[in-house]
Amino acid sequence: MAAFESLTDKLQSIFRNLKGKGKLSEKDVKAALREVRLALLEADVNYKIVRDFIKKIQEKAIGQEVFESLTPAQQVIKIVNNELSELMGGTQSKIEMAQDPPTIILMAGLQGSGKTTTAGKLAKNFKSSGRSPLLVAGDVYRPAAIKQLQVVGERVGVPVFNMGTAKTPPEIALASIGHAKSNNNDVILIDTAGRLHIDEDLMEELQEIKKVVGPHEILLVVDAMTGQDAVNVAKAFNDELGITGVVLTKLDGDARGGAALSVRAVTGRPIKYVGLGEKLDALEVFHPDRMASRILGMGDVLTLIEKAQQRFDEDKARELEKKIREKKFNLDDFMDQLREFRSMGPIEDLMGMVPGMGQMKNLQMDERDLIKIEAIIQSMTREERENPEIFNSSRKRRVSRGSGTKVQDVNRLLRQFTQIQKMMHKFGSAAGGKKAKRMRLPNLGFPPFQ
Amino acid sequence: MVGLFGRLKKGLAKTKASLINNLQGLVRGRKLDDEFYEELEDILIQADMGIDTVMEMVEEIKEEARVKKIGESEEIFPIVQEKIEEILLEQGGGLNWAEEGPTIIMVVGVNGVGKTTSIAKLAYQFKKEGKKVLLAAADTFRAAAIDQLELWAQHAGVQIIKHQEGADPAAVTYDAVKAAVSRDVDVLMVDTAGRFHNRKNLMEEVGKIKRVIDRELPNAPHEILLVLDATTGQNAVSQARSFNEMLDLTGIVLAKLDGTAKGGIVVSISKELNIPVKYIGLGEGMEDLQKFDSREFVEALFEEASRGEDDEG
Numbered sequence: 001m002a003a004f005e006s007l008t009d010k011l012q013s014i015f016r017n018l019k020g021k022g023k024l025s026e027k028d029v030k031a032a033l034r035e036v037r038l039a040l041l042e043a044d045v046n047y048k049i050v051r052d053f054i055k056k057i058q059e060k061a062i063g064q065e066v067f068e069s070l071t072p073a074q075q076v077i078k079i080v081n082n083e084l085s086e087l088m089g090g091t092q093s094k095i096e097m098a099q100d101p102p103t104i105i106l107m108a109g110l111q112g113s114g115k116t117t118t119a120g121k122l123a124k125n126f127k128s129s130g131r132s133p134l135l136v137a138g139d140v141y142r143p144a145a146i147k148q149l150q151v152v153g154e155r156v157g158v159p160v161f162n163m164g165t166a167k168t169p170p171e172i173a174l175a176s177i178g179h180a181k182s183n184n185n186d187v188i189l190i191d192t193a194g195r196l197h198i199d200e201d202l203m204e205e206l207q208e209i210k211k212v213v214g215p216h217e218i219l220l221v222v223d224a225m226t227g228q229d230a231v232n233v234a235k236a237f238n239d240e241l242g243i244t245g246v247v248l249t250k251l252d253g254d255a256r257g258g259a260a261l262s263v264r265a266v267t268g269r270p271i272k273y274v275g276l277g278e279k280l281d282a283l284e285v286f287h288p289d290r291m292a293s294r295i296l297g298m299g300d301v302l303t304l305i306e307k308a309q310q311r312f313d314e315d316k317a318r319e320l321e322k323k324i325r326e327k328k329f330n331l332d333d334f335m336d337q338l339r340e341f342r343s344m345g346p347i348e349d350l351m352g353m354v355p356g357m358g359q360m361k362n363l364q365m366d367e368r369d370l371i372k373i374e375a376i377i378q379s380m381t382r383e384e385r386e387n388p389e390i391f392n393s394s395r396k397r398r399v400s401r402g403s404g405t406k407v408q409d410v411n412r413l414l415r416q417f418t419q420i421q422k423m424m425h426k427f428g429s430a431a432g433g434k435k436a437k438r439m440r441l442p443n444l445g446f447p448p449f450q
Numbered sequence: 451m452v453g454l455f456g457r458l459k460k461g462l463a464k465t466k467a468s469l470i471n472n473l474q475g476l477v478r479g480r481k482l483d484d485e486f487y488e489e490l491e492d493i494l495i496q497a498d499m500g501i502d503t504v505m506e507m508v509e510e511i512k513e514e515a516r517v518k519k520i521g522e523s524e525e526i527f528p529i530v531q532e533k534i535e536e537i538l539l540e541q542g543g544g545l546n547w548a549e550e551g552p553t554i555i556m557v558v559g560v561n562g563v564g565k566t567t568s569i570a571k572l573a574y575q576f577k578k579e580g581k582k583v584l585l586a587a588a589d590t591f592r593a594a595a596i597d598q599l600e601l602w603a604q605h606a607g608v609q610i611i612k613h614q615e616g617a618d619p620a621a622v623t624y625d626a627v628k629a630a631v632s633r634d635v636d637v638l639m640v641d642t643a644g645r646f647h648n649r650k651n652l653m654e655e656v657g658k659i660k661r662v663i664d665r666e667l668p669n670a671p672h673e674i675l676l677v678l679d680a681t682t683g684q685n686a687v688s689q690a691r692s693f694n695e696m697l698d699l700t701g702i703v704l705a706k707l708d709g710t711a712k713g714g715i716v717v718s719i720s721k722e723l724n725i726p727v728k729y730i731g732l733g734e735g736m737e738d739l740q741k742f743d744s745r746e747f748v749e750a751l752f753e754e755a756s757r758g759e760d761d762e763g
Contacts, residue, residue: 042501044683047492111706112562112679116593143601144594151593151615196708198464223562227498227683227715250561254648255685278561278592 024072029061032076036296043256043295046231049265057083077296084292088261089270095122096244098216101186102134102177106213108206108237109221111194114249116145118221118275119191120152121283126187127158134185136176137162138169138209139193149191156280159183169193170208177213190215197236206241218243219272222263224251230259231266238267248286249275260291327425331385334417335377338370375403376413388414458740459750461732465713466751469497473527480523482515490526497714498683503721507533531752537721538744545728546672546700552584552630553637554663554670558656558697559677560689561644564705564731566595568677569639570602571739572729577606581636586626587612588619588659589643599641606736609633619643619655620662627666640671647692657696673700675728680707680715690723701728703739708732713751716742 033054040050061079097103105122107115119135126133135153137160139145146162153160161176173190180188190209195202210218220234220243237243246267248260251274260271271291276282320336323329377385379402384390391414393407400407459466472493480486487508494504511529520526547553555572559565569585576583585603587610589595596612603610611626623640630638642659645652663671676693678686693699702719707730716727727742 038501041495042684044685047496051492110681112564114562142598143605144598147597148592148594155593196706223679223681225560225679225682225685227681227686228496229498229681230683233681250646253560253646253685254688255683258683 024061024064024075026062028072029058029076032072033058033061036076036080039296040258040261043258043297044225044227044230044262045258045295046228046262046265049231049262053083053087080296081289081292084261084295085288088264088286088288088291095272096216097187102180102188103186103217104177104188104190104213104215105217105219106173106190106192106206106209106215107219107221108192108241108243109194110196110223110233111142113194113221113223114247114275115194115221116149116152116191117278117280118219118247118249118273118283119149119189120156120158120280121275122273123153123158123187123189124156124280125283127156131187132185133158133187133189134176134180134183135160136173136188136190138172138190140165140167140169140172141193145191145193152280159185169205170212173209174212188213197233197240203236203240210241217245219245219247220263220267220269221247221249222259224248224257224259224274225253225255226259230262234263235266238269243267243269245270245272247271247273247275247283251275252277252282256295256297257291258295261295324425329421329425331377331380331388331417334420335374335385338373372403372405372409373413376400376405376410379403388417455746455750457732457738458746461708461730461738462713462747462750464708465497469493469714470752472496473530477523477527482521482523482526486523487512490530494530494714498686498718499714500684500687500718500722503537503718506721534717534751535748537717538748540720540744544741548670548672551667552635552670553672554627554630554640554667555637555673555675556640556642556660556663556671556697557675557677557703558642558693559644560646561592563644563677563679563682565589565644565677566598566602566641568703568705568729568731568739569599569641570606571731571736573602573608573639574606574736575739576637577608582634583608584626584630584633584635584638585610586623586638586640588622588626589641590615590617590619590622591643595641595643609635620658623659623662624666627663627670631667647689653692653696656693660697673728674698675701675703676725677703677705678715678719680704680713680731682715686715687718687722690719690725694723694725699725701726703727703729703731704742705731705739708738713747716747 036057037050037054040053041047045053057080060083061076064075064079095103095105107119109115116139123133123135135149135158137146137149139149146160146165150160150162161172161179163172163175167175169192176188176190179185190213192206192209193202195206197203209215218241220237220241222230222234226233234243234246246263246269248257248263248271251257263269264271271286271288273283274286274291276284320329320333323333376399379399384395384399396407396410396414400410403410473490476486476489476493490511491504491508494507495501499507507530510533511526514520514529515526520529545553545555557565557569566589573583573585583606585599585608587596587599589599590613593615596615600610600612611622611629613622613625619642626638626640629635640659640663642656643652645656647653660671660674674697676690676699678689682689690699690702702725704716704719704727707713716730719725719727729739730742730747732738732740
């Protein structure tokens with residue numbers, strides 16, 4: 001099976017002979033949904049959920065008019081994508097804050113799902129929004145778990161309450177409330193030991209903690225790589241504890257994250273946050289539409305774009321926009337763009353966010369390529385950067401010597417720049433003045449070379 | 451050995467319950483149509499057996515049913531069993547031990563799979579076998595990882611080489627290899643930080659650790675074990691593939707296999723990657739990380755099943 005062939009491509013080939021038919025027939029839809037089924041199963045969506053989902057889509061899709069602007073494949077993808085997003089619930093579910101502080105948040109999950117790291121990230125979020133969180137070390141089993149939380153607490157500048165390993169987790173949780181009140185902490189984050197959902201003793205312990213502290217939120221931390229068992233895990237924790245939300249971690253990996261759909265479907269609870277790495281600021285709001293694309297194997301390009309936008313300096317953006325409108329985009333601007341792109345993180349990490357991309361050899365891009373391009377541009381004179389048309393062979397030779405590259409490299413860069421410039425200017429005239437936001441996307445999506 | 455086999459059966463109870471019982475339920479008096487085969491696919495997929503493996507297996511089963519003119523759905527069960535056994539029984543082999551000098555085992559994997567815990571259990575077992583064990587705390591990144599390994603080392607009564615948090619893991623490894631030789635230990639286990647296989651720079655870092663070992667001690671590391679979390683789905687294959695490209699893995703430790711119904715992942719890894727599964731984790735206890743014996747595994751998986759059928763009769 002061609003693992004990296006996207007679902008869109010597969011559907012396109014199924015629908016190739018469909019032009020002009022106008023409506024989606026049962027046969028076409030069935031053929032398409034076989035591919036959708038595989039895509040979902042490959043993404044680890046639970047097979048039962050896949051079955052129900054496919055049935056539902058089939059009913060919706062058969063007989064639908066194919067919109068003029070879309071191909072039948074796109075039409076099916078659109079239906080599937082909408083339905084998936086809807087299944088995964090609304091975006092921006094925030095943590096419910098207690099009217100009478102402290103707000104108590106209980107973290108639960110399997111071993112290694114990322115509870116402690118997530119607790120640290122949440123604590124940091126609360127702190128930067130002006131609250132005074134307290135982390136509570138409720139994992140008394142795993143060696144050095146308390147120490148880990150202490151280190152995390154130190155990194156985010158949030159105090160950690162612990163009573164060593166002599167007291168039971170419910171005792172520790174209860175005591176932390178008094179501690180929080182006397183220290184004016186308005187949010188309590190209780191870290192607990194990882195446990196198997198079938199471990200009755202440990203599940204009882206969680207229920208006991210819940211009983212004694214009465215948490216406002218019980219967050220289930222789920223590893224995005226979880227396979228078919230995600231439904232059982234989520235169901236067990238929800239049945240035993242009544243979770244209020246889910247945090248989906250390790251989305252910085254290349255797993256497609258079908259667990260998101262499974263967990264949502266069996267618990268009906270919202271996914272409140274997603275975790276994108278061990279750095280303590282990498283906790284982000286969950287976007288169902290993006291998750292849907294990712295699950296379908298179409299990449300999480302939107303997150304990439306957002307990441308780009310966050311880093312982008314607004315003033316610079318306006319200036320750039322003006323330049324594009326006036327058709328004055330030059331090599332200096334190009335370099336700025338590259339630098340912005342690089343400042344988003346190592347290029348390999350960004351590429352890695354696109355499922356499948358990491359393994360595609362011909363697309364592997366190196367930090368070194370970007371450094372080379374910078375070196376070339378920096379070896380140009382100001383005049384050359386502003387008017388690349390003036391490049392002749394002696395100028396090219398000089399620049400290649402200055403930057404320690406080959407003349408071919410300089411040529412390639414100039415060629416790529418010309419293409420980009422053309423595209424930008426086209427956008428500039430097409431978009432007019434107002435659609436600045438949309439204009440930023442094409443140049444920031446990916447650098448123009450491979 | 452009875453105890454170990456008992457544990458194996460207990461650890462696989464969930465897999466058995468879902469995979470085997472579902473299969474038995476499926477094959478009862480059914481017509482062999484598309485729907486039947488699709489359900490068969492679902493059952494195998496449910497055990498995280500891997501889409502490619504499952505699709506291929508079901509195609510083969512279909513073909514066999516056609517050639518042998520099988521009409522009864524009940525006759526499909528033994529074919530499925532045969533297919534699974536075929537794949538698993540190609541597996542085998544224990545650890546590669548150095549002919550002389552220390553045996554060096556490098557342990558790698560993505561975050562949270564159970565590397566450090568697996569090392570602790572292996573250290574305990576090696577020590578019990580009378581071996582002199584040394585651990586290297588080369589996870590200098592995760593908060594308190596060094597402390598965690600140190601506590602385990604104390605618990606198992608083995609020595610540890612460590613630097614401070616944030617130190618260069620290659621430097622820790624270098625010191626550990628030197629120490630392993632000078633202290634004449636039997637086995638050195640190198641704990642590395644969890645890293646995602648799609649992070650090029652982190653993968654290069656782990657490549658460097660391997661090179662350091664190889665440079666200091668020819669023919670080492672003798673084992674490079676990838677720890678996989680059995681609850682992981684399709685991504686496990688992708689992890690194994692990437693780590694294998696960078697490091698040439700010698701084996702897999704499948705942690706947390708108990709408590710999930712996902713024993714099927716062993717099949718998919720064996721089939722798609724041809725990397726031997728060397729250990730499986732079946733519980734929290736120190737003895738619960740067991741040498742993987744494919745024959746016993748197959749036996750534990752199917753043995754009771756055939757009996758169970760009669761009981762239900």
